[in-house]
Amino acid sequence: MRRTPPHPPHLPDLRAGLGSGATRASRPRRRRAGDRLPGRGGLRHLWGLPEQDLPNTATSVVSDLRERTPMNETARAEHGLGYAVNAPYYDLIFPAPVRATLEGALQTLLPNARAVAEIGPGTGIFTEALARLLGPKAEIFAIEPARIMRAALMTRLARLPEANVTVLPDDALTAELDVELDAVVLFNLIMHFGPDDRARLWRKWAGALRPGGTLIMETQFPQKATAVPEAIVPGGVLGRHRYDTVARADVIDQDRIRWLMTYRTWAGNDLVRTETADFDCYVISDELLAQELSAAGLVPHPAAPADIQAWQRP
Template identity: 70%
Template sequence: MTRTAAGEADRADRGLGYAVNGPYYDTIFPEQVRVSLTEALRRLVSGAGAVAEIGPGTGVFTEILLELLGPDGEIFAIEPTRIMRAALVTRLSRIPAAADTVTVLPEDALEAEVDVPLDAVVMFNMIMHFSPEQRVRLWRKWARALHPGGLLIMESQHPQTATAVPPSVIPGGTLGRHRYDTLARADVVGENLIRWVMTYRTWHGDDLLREEAAEFDCHVISDEMLAAELSAVGLERHPTAPEGIQAWCRVREP
């Protein structure tokens, strides 16, 4: 059975996937990716009103979006995975501006509802969990949620074809005496489907103290495939989107 975003939330409740990833998430999130995605948001979302962030995880970019909103803006943070939602709410509860601005929704992206037209829908690190059939519903739903001129924003996916990705180490951060990194690889498990195997490692100096692995089945979505799907629901590519960012503007009814 293909895993979906809702399926990943269920797996996390059983101690798999994001249940393993969650305790490490902020320490292993690649700094270069954090910086590039933050800069993309600053360019595309500054001054926005209503924004939906789908799959915010622990709130790494929810906090950035809060800084970028216009004076009457609000955020709908849609996070179905309980362990991630716990971290998200904890982060937001410490930010005074979030109290009247951020609404956390526990539904998945195909079920959550917002009742205002959106200036932007942000989907970082999550669309790979949806099958082609589910993406048809996903794009249509959120394209309709945008007001004319609103943006759908995500990153280009890696890899662009269903090919194995050899093991590589992604450096992470440190907490006190420990440093963290991720050993990542991907195996081909089906047509346009790969399985990422992520091993989260805790080090004290050069001594490996602990490692925990999680697997995620991910649909491969090339930029060309994405363009065809988004064009079909009335979206048009943003002409000045930063490199590596897929930003699509609503120009007609889905």
């Protein structure tokens, strides 16, 4: 399974305290299918900046705003940035093959779990899958501090009266539970933690597992800090509109890349709206992850599916 860009990268104050990114939204003039993405002129519409003030590239605009607006992701979402841009598209743009792979991993690894923590569930795609898989006798804790994501999560769960899910507005490094866990699920999450915070994360949640309990995440993409060429990820359809995402990644340094994601709304062949967000992510290879999880006292799960990292407490 080729990993897609984060959907979305979750909150750095929840997971790593990364520097802020920059996002802006606009309603551009109508474009036709096959048109190139907005260039210099398009960025003027996208950012609301006068032509003479525009840097030469989107990356330099992002970097400039990143330096001038040092907010964490929670604060940015409260200001209409970051997750406030991404959240309306989250379910529509999540790739079906990735969803099927991750849901399949839950079915394989957690058929009899009775206490599960899901860290950073976003809008609750996999929270719902867990609730349907495990039934009302299982207790699920969904830990999501982003207000806009939590609103979608709780709306989803309100339609599932049999789901035994407790939603906690806490962060991954400080949330406290009073039960031993059969599993901890961390999908589309760990790329937002730097090395020191990952060490804290592993110690905390490895210690929360009962003996034999499992920590589950997906294999990270890319496996090293390298640029990812621009690609279009198809999305869903709502009424007269269809949605897709244009995604690429640029290298920041040897440990991090920056995903730049443009969410597009189409009416037939007309491009009627674009919204863009960027996210800084740590690159974590399978080898590095194995070193860190072994140091936290975990061992590989013998039944881990392909493209899934599953580790157990002995």
